[in-house]
Amino acid sequence: MASKLRLFTKRFFIYSNLVVVFFFLLSCLVPLLNPQKWWFISFLGLAFPFLLLLVLFFLFGWLMILKPKQALISFVALLLGIKSILVFLAFHTPKTFNYKREPGTIRVVSWNVARFIELKRNTNKGSATRLKMLDLLKQQNADVLCLQEFHTSTNPEYYNNIETVQQELGYPYYYFSFDADGDNHYYSSIIFSRFPIIDSGRIRYPRPTLPDVLLHADIKVNGDTIRFYTTHLQSLQFSKNDYERIEKIKTAEDSLLSNSKGILAKLRRGISNRSIQADIVHEVIGNSPHPLLFCADLNDVPNSYTYSTVKGNMQDAFLKKGTGIGRTFTGLSPTLRIDYIFADHNFSIKQFKRVTKKYSDHFMLVADVELRK
Numbered sequence: 001m002a003s004k005l006r007l008f009t010k011r012f013f014i015y016s017n018l019v020v021v022f023f024f025l026l027s028c029l030v031p032l033l034n035p036q037k038w039w040f041i042s043f044l045g046l047a048f049p050f051l052l053l054l055v056l057f058f059l060f061g062w063l064m065i066l067k068p069k070q071a072l073i074s075f076v077a078l079l080l081g082i083k084s085i086l087v088f089l090a091f092h093t094p095k096t097f098n099y100k101r102e103p104g105t106i107r108v109v110s111w112n113v114a115r116f117i118e119l120k121r122n123t124n125k126g127s128a129t130r131l132k133m134l135d136l137l138k139q140q141n142a143d144v145l146c147l148q149e150f151h152t153s154t155n156p157e158y159y160n161n162i163e164t165v166q167q168e169l170g171y172p173y174y175y176f177s178f179d180a181d182g183d184n185h186y187y188s189s190i191i192f193s194r195f196p197i198i199d200s201g202r203i204r205y206p207r208p209t210l211p212d213v214l215l216h217a218d219i220k221v222n223g224d225t226i227r228f229y230t231t232h233l234q235s236l237q238f239s240k241n242d243y244e245r246i247e248k249i250k251t252a253e254d255s256l257l258s259n260s261k262g263i264l265a266k267l268r269r270g271i272s273n274r275s276i277q278a279d280i281v282h283e284v285i286g287n288s289p290h291p292l293l294f295c296a297d298l299n300d301v302p303n304s305y306t307y308s309t310v311k312g313n314m315q316d317a318f319l320k321k322g323t324g325i326g327r328t329f330t331g332l333s334p335t336l337r338i339d340y341i342f343a344d345h346n347f348s349i350k351q352f353k354r355v356t357k358k359y360s361d362h363f364m365l366v367a368d369v370e371l372r373k
Contacts, residue, residue, distance in 0.1 A: 031308035110295030
C-alpha cells in the first residue's frame with residue numbers, strides 16, 4: 001500500500017511539473033504571437049513571473065530529494081525560456097545613483113505623472129502631492145523630461161502645469177499635443193527640454209484604440225541632434241469597481257466567474273489594441289533620421305508582444321543597469337514593469353534609477369546616457 005502511495009505521489013508531481021512547464025513555455029511564446037489572433041495566449045504573459053516561480057520550485061524540489069532526472073524537466077524548460085527570463089530580470093549589482101553629472105552625459109526622466117493627482121488649485125502647501133512631485137522632478141536635474149498622463153489648464157481655477165515646469169523647474173522648451181480634456185483642460189504626453197527643440201511631430205493612434213499620441217522632439221544637444229519619443233499606450237481602463245472585483249478574486253469572495261468576466265474583457269481589449277499601437281510605433285521609430293531615445297508607459301510587461309515589438313533591437317536601460325524585477329506600477333502586482341527608457345545603439349547607458357516614491361501610481365525612471373563618438 002505504501003509503495004502504491006509513493007508511486008501515485010511521484011507521478012502526480014511529475015505530471016504537475018509537466019503541466020507547469022507547458023504553460024511556462026507557452027508564456028515564453030507570447031512576444032512572438034500577435035494578440036489580434038492569439039489574445040487567449042497573450043494572457044499568459046502576465047502570468048510569466050508566477051509560472052517561472054513554479055518551474056524553479058519544481059527544479060529545487062526534485063534536487064532536494066535527489067531526483068536529478070526529474071529535475072531535468074524544469075532545467076530544460078528554463079534553458080528554452082532563457083530569453084524571456086533575461087528581459088524579465090536584471091542581474092546587476094545594486095549601485096547608488098550618482099547625481100553628480102559626468103561630462104558629455106544626457107540625463108532623461110520618464111514618468112507617468114497621473115495628471116499630478118491634484119487638478120484644481122488649493123492652498124494645502126504642507127501636504128500637496130503635486131508640489132512634492134514637482135520637487136522630485138527638480139531634484140533629478142535632468143536635461144529632458146518625458147511625462148505621460150500630463151494635465152494642464154488655461155482655466156485660472158486649475159493648475160497651468162506647463163507654465164510651472166517652464167518657470168520653476170527651468171525647462172524653457174516643450175512639445176505638447178494639447179488634446180482637449182474638457183473646457184480649457186488638456187491631457188496628453190509631453191516632452192520638456194533645457195536644450196532647443198528644432199523640430200517636432202505627433203502621430204495619433206487610430207480607432208479602435210484610445211486616442212493616445214506618439215510624440216517626438218528633435219533636440220539640439222551640444223551640437224548633436226537627438227530624437228526623443230514619448231507615448232502612453234492604451235491602458236486597461238480599470239475602474240474602482242474592477243479593482244474591488246480583483247480584491248474579491250484574491251480573497252475568494254463571491255463568484256469567481258462573475259467577478260472575472262468584465263476584467264477579462266478589458267484585458268483582452270487592452271492587449272489587442274496595444275498591439276495595433278505597438279506596430280505603429282515600431283514602424284515610425286524605425287524611420288528616425290537621428291539617434292533616438294524612447295520613453296514610454298507601454299502598459300505592458302516585458303514578456304509581451306507590445307514590449308518585444310516596440311523595443312526591437314534597442315537597449316532597455318533597466319536591463320543594462322538595473323537590478324531585479326524593476327516594478328514601475330505601484331498597484332495590482334509587484335511584477336508589473338510597464339514603464340521604460342529605451343536607447344538605440346548610438347548611445348552608451350551610464351546609469352539608471354527607479355525613484356520609488358509613491359506620489360503617482362507609477363515610479364519615476366531616470367537614466368544617464370552618452371552619445372557614442
